[in-house]
Amino acid sequence: MNTQNFFFKKVCLLLTLLIGLGILPKFGSAKKKPKKPTKVVLLIGDGMGLAQISSVMVGYTGQNAFERFEVIGLSKTSSADNYVTDSGAGATVFSIGKKTYNGAIGVDSAGKEHRNLFELVKDKGWGTGVVVTSSITHATPAAFYAHVASRKSEDEIAEFLVRKSCDIAIGGGKKFFTDRKDKRNLFSELNELGYKIAADTNLLFIDSKKLIYTLADNGMKKMQEGRGDYLKKATQMAQSNLNKYYENYFLMVEGSQIDWGGHENDFTYMQQELLDFNSVLNQVLDEAKKDGNTLVIVTADHETGGLSMLENKSNTDTFTVNYASKGHSGIMVPVFAYGPGAEDFSGIYENTAIFDKLKKLMIKDGATKYRN
Numbered sequence: 246m247n248t249q250n251f252f253f254k255k256v257c258l259l260l261t262l263l264i265g266l267g268i269l270p271k272f273g274s275a276k277k278k279p280k281k282p283t284k285v286v287l288l289i290g291d292g293m294g295l296a297q298i299s300s301v302m303v304g305y306t307g308q309n310a311f312e313r314f315e316v317i318g319l320s321k322t323s324s325a326d327n328y329v330t331d332s333g334a335g336a337t338v339f340s341i342g343k344k345t346y347n348g349a350i351g352v353d354s355a356g357k358e359h360r361n362l363f364e365l366v367k368d369k370g371w372g373t374g375v376v377v378t379s380s381i382t383h384a385t386p387a388a389f390y391a392h393v394a395s396r397k398s399e400d401e402i403a404e405f406l407v408r409k410s411c412d413i414a415i416g417g418g419k420k421f422f423t424d425r426k427d428k429r430n431l432f433s434e435l436n437e438l439g440y441k442i443a444a445d446t447n448l449l450f451i452d453s454k455k456l457i458y459t460l461a462d463n464g465m466k467k468m469q470e471g472r473g474d475y476l477k478k479a480t481q482m483a484q485s486n487l488n489k490y491y492e493n494y495f496l497m498v499e500g501s502q503i504d505w506g507g508h509e510n511d512f513t514y515m516q517q518e519l520l521d522f523n524s525v526l527n528q529v530l531d532e533a534k535k536d537g538n539t540l541v542i543v544t545a546d547h548e549t550g551g552l553s554m555l556e557n558k559s560n561t562d563t564f565t566v567n568y569a570s571k572g573h574s575g576i577m578v579p580v581f582a583y584g585p586g587a588e589d590f591s592g593i594y595e596n597t598a599i600f601d602k603l604k605k606l607m608i609k610d611g612a613t614k615y616r617n
């Protein structure tokens with residue numbers, strides 16, 4: 246053996262040992278502060294439990310976006326008054342950090358309004374947005390900008406947009422702005438407050454710092470009815486505007502109808518919605534990878550349908566789809582995280598911790614005690 250090479254190997258071995266024993270710091274990692282995200286995209290698959298993801302992704306030949314995540318956790322989904330949550334309480338807990346009664350939007354069990362994440366980050370100048378396939382006033386998006394006693398009050402929920410805590414909202418729900426019991430035209434009111442307003446059946450790119458874009462009277466079409474790549478395009482448009490006009494932003498994207506397919510025990514409906522959601526995840530992850538400062542979180546408010554994959558005796562390469570319920574179930578749901586701060590999301594925790602973790606990462610000095 247060449248003696249110089251032998252000596253070099255000895256030195257390397259010694260350094261490795263010292264680093265391993267913690268005597269020497271790892272190069273480049275000495276006292277480096279963990280990076281905080283400047284952009285956060287929270288993607289909610291409404292009603293998306295592990296069974297939904299598993300059953301759709303088995304045998305799927307496209308890119309499985311869920312497999313691209315570095316960190317995975319589990320969230321316990323119960324609400325304050327029921328082991329099985331609804332989507333109002335299920336999204337409110339993410340937005341205000343408190344378990345509440347089923348049906349609540351942005352208020353706690355006593356009906357008290359609490360500042361939500363959009364309002365908290367807005368104080369720091371962040372941009373905010375919701376992109377959904379339901380109406381923009383439906384329970385999940387509503388919990389991010391409104392505070393009402395009941396998710397059913399969609400007319401009232403729409404009025405909260407005038408508070409301007411949500412900069413961009415894209416989805417269905419036109420009638421809650423223009424065809425209201427009180428005869429107000431909220432579109433003209435919002436326009437006067439600086440929002441660009443668009444109502445159409447096709448999504449066209451609009452460049453704006455503030456934008457309300459509705460593409461249906463109430464909920465959007467199903468994938469099976471030809472919704473196409475709306476969710477991808479709308480998400481891209483929201484990110485592009487938020488990126489252009491704000492230094493930091495927090496965007497919530499919802500695959501709203503994964504839940505609706507579950508309620509109908511319609512596997513193909515659910516599958517098409519989940520595959521659409523999967524393609525949005527791939528797009529958001531590609532962007533986040535390029536950007537390097539974006540935290541991407543994917544989770545659900547609850548599982549829908551009590552879906553299970555049972556043995557298929559006539560074809561053992563596949564499975565039999567089984568639904569136990571037309572409603573929601575109380576199992577834990579997965580949380581996938583990618584980007585700066587992702588490591589905070591590993592482990593098993595209550596759904597309240599999602600708020601705590603996001604708040605800590607988005608608002609400097611905003612660290613709250615985790616309620617694991």
Ligand code: MG
Pocket residue numbers: 291332379383384385386499501504
């Ligand atoms: Mg929803």
Ligand code: ZN
Pocket residue numbers: 292332504505508549573
């Ligand atoms: Zn539901």
